[in-house]
Amino acid sequence: MPQRSDQRTRDAVADDLNAPLDDDAESPQPSTRQRLKRRAGGVFSPRTFVYAVLLVGAGLFAGNAFIPLPFVDSLAGLVGAFAGAFALGLAVERGTVLESAAAGALAAGLATVLSHLALTAFGGAGVPLAAVGAGAGAIAGGLGAHFGGDLREGLTQDI
Incomplete structure (x- = not known):
């Protein structure tokens, strides 16, 4: 009252x-x-983004470390980033495509700039290299999370 x-x-x-x-x-x-x-x-979760950065970064590092062939190592790193995002999409119930794509862009862009550090510092090609690496990483991360979530949906759905 x-x-x-x-x-x-x-x-x-x-x-x-x-x-x-x-x-x-x-x-x-x-x-x-x-x-x-x-x-x-509801759209972007910072906690999921941190997990995505860790998984995609670890996959990128593992792909580059275990296949040390010239010109194939960056492709192997992208396959590793795809695998890390796939694992995240498989493990998490909600969609993680946006977080995984952002994590893939961050990790692959940074890895591209650091792997071509001399060209970046002295050649003036830092921004185009980072953009190409970030774009490829975003595509690999987004597709990995999408396919991982799709597999999880298929495995858990009733027939």
């Missing part, structure tokens, strides 16, 4: 004034910031 204004205590007035400032306060209509935060959390 609401209190009359002449019966209210100082703490009740202070609570009423501070309530609009609280982000966690239950309001009948959430603010724009709260709605955007909820929608962004």
